[in-house]
Amino acid sequence: MSTVQRDMSLTGQPPKSLNGLQKVATVLGLSGLMIILLAGFNVNFPNKGLWLTLSLLALTAGIILFAKAAYANTQEGIKNDGVWFKSISSRGFWAWIAGLSLTGFYIILYFFPQFLGLRSEGTNTGIIALFDPLSRLLSGNPASQWFVYGTLYTVAIFAFGIKFIWKYRHNRYEKLRTISVMFFQTAFAFLIPEFMARLNSESFNLPYYDLKNIWPLNYYNFEQYRVDSFISSGDVGLALLVFGVISIFVITPILTYKYGKRWYCSWVCGCGGLAETAGDSFRHLSDKSQFAWKVERWVIHSVLVFVIVMTTAVISTYLGYDAEKYWLTKDVFLIGVAVFLAVLFAVIWYFKKDELKQDARYGAVGYLVIVLSFIAIHYASGSKLFFFEAETLRKSYGFLIGAVFSGVIGTGFYPIFGSRVWCRFGCPMAAILGLQQRLFSKFRITTNGGQCISCGNCSTYCEMGIDVRAYAQKGENIVRASCVGCGICSAVCPRGVLKLENGPLEDRIQGNEILLGNDVDLMKYVNNN
């Protein structure tokens, strides 16, 4: 609409303006941020524990107060008034400011941690030092830049989680799911690894391990230093190593079969947790075009192949030069990987070929050939693995995918590209779960006969960029690899058309187009059922 203006004003008219309490809340939250920022400029706070507590409390209270001001005096229901008018949620001035700040933070975190106060010699200063008291309280060790990040991340999921719950308080699915991600972030990602670090000694040395962070999202889980640490820590360490392996090969397929990938992506995962809570105000910014969908399929599966090649290379390398340390030999490992991939491919091809689109078939064949020929060439030439040093692969993956894609772009650009860019285009874990969900899962979103009015709320608020309406208006079930089962399409539907369900595999994809149309021979239809 030409009459809708996007200015940088915080006032304006309802529904885009902030109310009085929201302004107070914003100031409170920013004051918490200011304490951290001042520490960054090496203001040496006398009592760090006190100031850190103040800062984190102000941040949390600011966000919660903001939510209260927004939702407390409203009735239960959908709260999307003015989303496309507000500067922050419609790629306006404040969205760019927020995006650039977040991006800047990630660049400093990953590439210039010295600006956070990281010192190679002596004690850390600045922001990292500000977080020391909390770190010492939990693990007994001084803080690192990752501890700072983990703390802020947890605070964000916790506080914005409360905002989300307030916003969707009429919807029990959304409430439970959010409590779940808040719990997993606080306990598994934040507290447990810190407590585990307390147990470490000379003879017992577990690596930092967020148990729910499964390979390949946790792409470094099987690197030598970690595997060595696990092995050196006796039965407990070995159990954790085994847990890491069965997480991806056993637990994941079973849970995805039963519930779809949502069990992980929107009930457990930290990346998903941040996207659903802090990123909720940006979910509608995802690109819904068919072109974006095509790009998504190629990019995410390429990342998956990359992580498989990289991990295989890294493991086989240390199995090679430290052969006497491990019972698994390099040859057995490499041939095992090749056989596993070939068998997996053959099974999918045999049972599910018809469900794969043309480009998915090309992609699957192409990638299998690439991986197998890498391994074959390695044996034929006997020289470098996959043409590259494993270390080069590992470093490039860590830089390109681990830091730039998941952090700088994935989270930094929330206010521009939407909240699930990483989950949609980059996460190899989501790629694996997506394949499982698309091919072998009971999960689907069902549509309610002919009730769709094609309004577009479902598609607009899909953070994964799925054009939900395209299915709903045809009365077709939605079975998409990328769907993380957040349930928002169902929540925003004004006509009660969409429902997330686990059901029998039979007829999972075909909906009942028949109810949309005219002249239904219903008895025939009923008898067919």
Place this chain on the structure above:
Amino acid sequence: MEHIVIIGNGISGVTAARHIRKRSNKRITIISAETDYFFSRTALMYIYMGHMKYEHTKPYEDSFWKKNRIDLKKGFVSEVKRKDKKIIFNDGEEMAFDKLIIAVGSKSNKFGWPGQDLEGVRGLYSFQDLEYLEQFAPNKIVCKKAVIVGGGLIGIELAEMLSTRKIPVTFLVRESSFWNGVLPKGESEMLNRHIKSHHIDLRLSTNLKEIVSDENGKANAVIIEETGEEIPCDFVGLTAGVTPNIDFLKSSGIELGRGVKVNPYLETNFDDIYAIGDCAEQYQPIGNRRAIEAVWYTGRMMGETVAQTICGTKTEYKPGHWFNSAKFFDIEYQTYGWVNSERNKKENEIHFHWKHKDDTKCITVATDKDSGAFLGINTFGIRMKHEIFDRWLTEEKSTDYVMQHLSKANFDPEFYATFENEILSAYTNQFQTISS
């Protein structure tokens, strides 16, 4: 190649075009004076409320039309010359057709109120209506107060829209309770309370006498028929129903009533001209339906039907069991089969009504008193499955059966509280009271 011309790019015309393309290679042109591309009319409210932008309301990407060889033409048709098989645009341009589908939809009703054509007075149906609203009611400074005339589905949507911009709304409803010509008493009264809880000044049994103008010809107040009260306002929304938008056909020789008269095959009195959607009027209403059905779903069905006929399979318009849905502020509504209001109820129709204590959920089930057969259900705040009720209606299940199996029809999201047990025990109690 046969040229099919469709006037109107709403759900009816677009559905017809899509299905003609599915079944044939005919040349298809869709004409609209409203927008370049098909959008969901039912989503207009969400644009004003800021939930979506116009482009989100387009169900197909812009490339869809070219890919499917459906020509889109922007223009206003002012005349149909059936003898020459052509239509004439208001700029004089002509276009020849072999078959013509009239799918021009509706316009807002005006009942001859003094001042109904003043500036700042408008219905809510088209994209242009929405632009008009943006101009006259962009915020509570330009529009200090709005008055809505007519208590139906569009009226309550407009009330919700304006309230998101904190514009005070007075809602004039002719009936003694909101939409009680359609809804039974218990539901209608629950909605009265819900509307008021959203700070809408709901005036029941209240008629508009006239709209008063300022010195510039812009509306600045309305006067109430019953009390003579004058309510100052900056915008007046006319939402007392819609009527077929067919003035341009008056000289065409096409038989007209309130709408374009059609037979069960959606044919007009000319065998190469069809009418579908809001603007079609059946010679004989089908079942309990009205002769003119201005509903999204029926428009879609008619589009599909006429496409079959045009592509060689002559098909009667036989809509299945009645269904519909709406949303009243925060309360979703679905209906399957027929549940009539007290005003329209026949003697054999009896109702079971259950309402949750939170006053936002209720159902009404209609039963044939003589046979015990299930006639229909209205459900508020609880989502139910279309497919299941459609099947139960076809199989002519009894209400007893429906009530005992109600949980099968539940379509609420996972983990939602369920009410089937409470409903069933209320039903059983009521039944026992009646029989004892």
